[in-house]
Amino acid sequence: MELQKTIYLVRGLPGSGKTTIANRLCNTVCSADDYFDKIAEQTGSTYSEAFDPIHLPDAHGQCQKDTEQAMKDGKNVAVANTFVKKWEAKRYFDMASEYGYTVCVIECQSQFGSVHDVPNDTILRMMDDWDEDLTPTPEVVKNA
Numbered sequence: 001m002e003l004q005k006t007i008y009l010v011r012g013l014p015g016s017g018k019t020t021i022a023n024r025l026c027n028t029v030c031s032a033d034d035y036f037d038k039i040a041e042q043t044g045s046t047y048s049e050a051f052d053p054i055h056l057p058d059a060h061g062q063c064q065k066d067t068e069q070a071m072k073d074g075k076n077v078a079v080a081n082t083f084v085k086k087w088e089a090k091r092y093f094d095m096a097s098e099y100g101y102t103v104c105v106i107e108c109q110s111q112f113g114s115v116h117d118v119p120n121d122t123i124l125r126m127m128d129d130w131d132e133d134l135t136p137t138p139e140v141v142k143n144a
Contacts, residue, residue, distance in 0.1 A: 005101045006076045007067070009092055009134065011083035012108030013126055014118035021108055022078035030066045031080040033116065035059035048117045064091050071099040084126050089134040105134050 010022045022029045033047070036059060040050035063079065070077040083089050089105075096103045114123070 007092060007096050007101045007103055008078040009083060009089055009105045010078055010080045013123055014116060015112050015114035016108035017110050017112055018080040018108050022080035025078045026076040028070045028075045028077045029080060030063045030077060032059040032063045035062050068095055071095055071101060082126060083134060084129050086131045086134050090136055093136050
């Protein structure tokens with residue numbers, strides 16, 4: 001029996017345990033945070049100092065690229081991002097379809113405190129914008 005290839009979309013607010021859960025699910029974990037962690041490491045700074053929202057599109061693009069490479073390699077992969085809006089997950093659903101993966105969405109609802117010092121007003125805005133269901137629908141496909 002062939003094992004099912006799986007992509008885990010681990011979503012939640014900052015500080016909810018996304019990365020911790022993702023690391024327990026499988027060996028290959030991708031996150032937009034990786035982009036800023038790498039900058040922080042290269043510059044000898046902290047994540048908070050390296051983070052600049054202007055680079056979020058690059059961070060998410062790199063996460064998608066890393067995820068796609070893992071899928072091409074046939075690895076199970078966990079993606080630990082906030083996934084506040086449905087459209088943010090669409091590319092991952094598309095890749096899952098393209099590479100024959102099952103999508104498992106896991107929502108972290110605990111609060112352990114943001115290790116990246118995300119301001120409370122940002123977290124509150126995310127809560128207000130939260131989409132309950134990430135499953136692609138025709139209007140998401142049309143608007144993407």
